[in-house]
Amino acid sequence: MAVPxxxxxxxxxxxxxxxxxxxxxxxxxxxxxxxxxxxxxFRSYAYASIRRxxxxxxxxxxxSSISELQALVLHDSTAMDRLLLDLSISVxxxxxxxxxxxxxxxxxxxxxxxxxxxxxxxAGCSTGEEVYSAAIVLEEEGLxxxxxxxxxDINGNVLKQAKAGxxxxxxxxxxxxxxxxxxxxxxxxxxxxxMYDGALFSPSLTRNTVFSQHNLVTDRxxxxxxxxxxxxxxxxFDRALQDRVHSxxxxxxxxxxxxxxxxxxxxxxxxxxxxxxxxxxxxRIYRKVR
Amino acid sequence: xxxxxxxxxxxxxxxxxxxxxxxLPSSFHLPIVVVQxxxxxxxxLLPRVLQDxxxxxxxxxxxxxxxxxxxxxxxxxxxxxxxxxxHLSLSTEEPVAFSRPSIDVTFISAAxxxxxxxxxxxxTGANSDGARGLKRIADRGGLAVVQRPDTAExxxxxxxxxxxxxxxxxxxxxxxxxxxASLAVGPVHARRTGT
Numbered sequence: 001m002a003v004p005x006x007x008x009x010x011x012x013x014x015x016x017x018x019x020x021x022x023x024x025x026x027x028x029x030x031x032x033x034x035x036x037x038x039x040x041x042f043r044s045y046a047y048a049s050i051r052r053x054x055x056x057x058x059x060x061x062x063x064s065s066i067s068e069l070q071a072l073v074l075h076d077s078t079a080m081d082r083l084l085l086d087l088s089i090s091v092x093x094x095x096x097x098x099x100x101x102x103x104x105x106x107x108x109x110x111x112x113x114x115x116x117x118x119x120x121x122x123a124g125c126s127t128g129e130e131v132y133s134a135a136i137v138l139e140e141e142g143l144x145x146x147x148x149x150x151x152x153d154i155n156g157n158v159l160k161q162a163k164a165g166x167x168x169x170x171x172x173x174x175x176x177x178x179x180x181x182x183x184x185x186x187x188x189x190x191x192x193x194x195m196y197d198g199a200l201f202s203p204s205l206t207r208n209t210v211f212s213q214h215n216l217v218t219d220r221x222x223x224x225x226x227x228x229x230x231x232x233x234x235x236x237f238d239r240a241l242q243d244r245v246h247s248x249x250x251x252x253x254x255x256x257x258x259x260x261x262x263x264x265x266x267x268x269x270x271x272x273x274x275x276x277x278x279x280x281x282x283x284r285i286y287r288k289v290r
Numbered sequence: 291x292x293x294x295x296x297x298x299x300x301x302x303x304x305x306x307x308x309x310x311x312x313x314l315p316s317s318f319h320l321p322i323v324v325v326q327x328x329x330x331x332x333x334x335l336l337p338r339v340l341q342d343x344x345x346x347x348x349x350x351x352x353x354x355x356x357x358x359x360x361x362x363x364x365x366x367x368x369x370x371x372x373x374x375x376x377h378l379s380l381s382t383e384e385p386v387a388f389s390r391p392s393i394d395v396t397f398i399s400a401a402x403x404x405x406x407x408x409x410x411x412x413x414t415g416a417n418s419d420g421a422r423g424l425k426r427i428a429d430r431g432g433l434a435v436v437q438r439p440d441t442a443e444x445x446x447x448x449x450x451x452x453x454x455x456x457x458x459x460x461x462x463x464x465x466x467x468x469x470x471a472s473l474a475v476g477p478v479h480a481r482r483t484g485t
Contacts, residue, residue, distance in 0.1 A: 013398050016429040020402060046379045048372035048399045053383075091384045096368075098331065181331075235353040235380045242354075264352045264366050264380055 013055055026066035027051060033074050034083075040154065041217040042087055044241035053086045081157070088155040090232060093171065094129045095178035097263055100231075101137060102183040103283045108258055109141045111287075112226060118147040121225045121252065123216060123245075124233035125151040128162025132191075133182075134229065135205040140185050144208060150223065152214035163211045165201035167192075172199050216245050221252040228253060232262035239269070246272045250288065259286040292433065292473040293407030294357065294373065295320050296400045298393030298423065300327040300415030302443025304339070306463055307413070311362065312343040313467035319359040320409075320474035323351070323371060323378065323400070325393045327415070330368040337364045353380045359474075365391040373400040389419050397423020406431030409473065411466060412458075413437045415447030421454040433473075434458035435466055 014023055027050070031043045042050060058069050061079065073080045095101050112118050122131050131151045138144040153159050167175070176188040192199040214222065216233070228249050234242050249259055250272050259276065261284040267273045276286035299306055303326045311322075326336060334350055340362065341348040348362045349355075351371050355363060355378045363378060365371040370381040370391050386392035393412070397420060400408045410427035412420040414437060428434040436458045439445035452460055461469065 013402060013426070016426070020405070046372070046374070048374045048379055048403070049381050049383070051402075052372070052381075052395075052399075091382050232380075232382045235382070239354055262353070264350070264369060266352060268352075269354075 013052065023051075023066060026070070027054060030054070030066055030070040030073070033070055034080070037074055038077075038080055039218075040084065040087075041215070044217065044238050045087075046236050046238050049236055050087065054083075057083050057086050084155055085157065088126070088153065089158060090124070090126045090236070092126060092129045092232065093178065094167065094175040095133045095182045095184075096129070096231075097283070098178045098181035098183075100182075100260070100263060100283045101133060101178075102181070103280050103285065104134070104260070105137050105141065105183055107280055108227070108260075108285060109137065109143065111256075111258065112138075112143060112147075113141075115226055116146070118143060118227070119223060119225045120147055120149045121223070121228045122149065122151040123214075123228055123230040123249070125153050125159075125162055125211075125229075126155075127158050127167075128165065128211075129167070130229060130231065131162060131209060132165065132167075132201050132205055133179075135209065136179070136184070136191060137182075139205065144205075147208050149206075149209040150225075151209055151211045154213065154215045154217075156213050159211045159213060163206070165203065165206065166195075166198040167201065169194055169197050169199050216248065217241065221248055223252065224254050225252050225257060226254055227258040227260070229260045231260060232265070234265055235262065243270055246270050250275060253288045255288060257288045259288065260284070261286070291407060292320055292409050294400060294404050295322045295409040295411060295470060295473075296325070296373070296397055296423075296427075297322060297411040297413065298325045298397060298415075298420040298447075299413035300393075300417060300419065300444070300447055302414035303327070304336075305443065306437065307340060308343050309463045310411075310413075310467045310470070311340055311346070311348075313464065314344060314346060314471055315475055316345040317475050318346060318471060320470070321357045321359050322362045322470075323365070323373060323396060324362060325365040325371065325391045325396045327389055327391070327393075327417075327419070328367050330390070332367045340364065351378050351380065354378070365396065367391075370395045371399075372396070373403050375403045387417070387419055389417075393420035394423040398426045401426040401430040401432055404432070408432035409435065409470070411435040411437075411470075412448050412451040413463075413466075414442035414444050416444040417447060418450035420447055421451040424451045424455050424458065428455050428457055435469065436460045437466065438462050 179188040279285040439449040
């Protein structure tokens, strides 16, 4: 029964001999340095996750401490680019949580339909899987031409990927299954062209989409929206930062605007809980009511 | 002193969890985090089924769920659960060894956050997830526990953990339940751990 104990992936943590209190000091110093030198503010990110990502980068750069990583990224901006990818990328899938998209189509689209012109914000869109998924639903429901969609992320490189609309061909089977379970009404393959190992999604899906850099931590609201998507982004923030971003969303939504969170996120304990009603409990879709 | 228990299991886990959780007394006051491998789109059936076994409160982990003693927290499908001091965070980072939730990820974070206060339990399963995490718990001075492989529906996972952590206590399910109960029964009720 010789099963390999490791898939070769990094341990994603410090050696056991590493002093956890010193480690926290080093991490705080690195994040402070990155903020002051580059302006990217990760200081209020959830500790366990950012720590795991920093150690992954320490290992990938063949270093042995967080302090060494700090020196490297402060003096070498290409190393910072690599760290930024580690810190800001969120691994997702098209039509992740198919039930969410089914509910979006059934319960939210009819609300959006009542507006002559629809403004939608994908906050923290990363490589764009959700942007394309939602656009496909809007297209099938005949609303895409009425929509103006803003897709933002802190990281300019992932935005370029999102804009390009090329996703790995190897995932199309999974995405197709998700799409069908989400209540898709066409053949999923209509939306992309296979080229080499990539699937190029139809640029017409993003004809009304603006991709732009926006920092949820430091930037302000930039428009009024009828719907904000922010699914599985806030899980990487600590409670205080989550509250600040919720205040940003509240200010950015029209009255009766819709906020979609990840299915394991909630407004519970946030100061804005009373300002929303639940449109769909299980899928965590909220509507601003006061 | 034990402050938190993390249990990892895969194939055959439901029956094993049923037996362990069902044997814990209602005065049990440790928080337990359960990572059971399951399909990414499986819904909230698992916490509901496990709730039928126990008078302790069973809930699925939501982001930043406070860790409260006597509660049993189930890792949601398709997320990693990271243990922080006093609360649980979620992550959609890439699967580790094809698993999300990954037992190793949860165990390692529990070991680093709670150090010698962490208790790790590896049960039945057909892969080797959990072994590295259990080693981390043992290395940090926590208590490592493994289901006796010859009593497991699938012995691969506990055997891998036993091999990597030779100091682990290797026990039957009934003995594991007894051990857990002995760590966490007493006058303290619904104690909040951490900060």
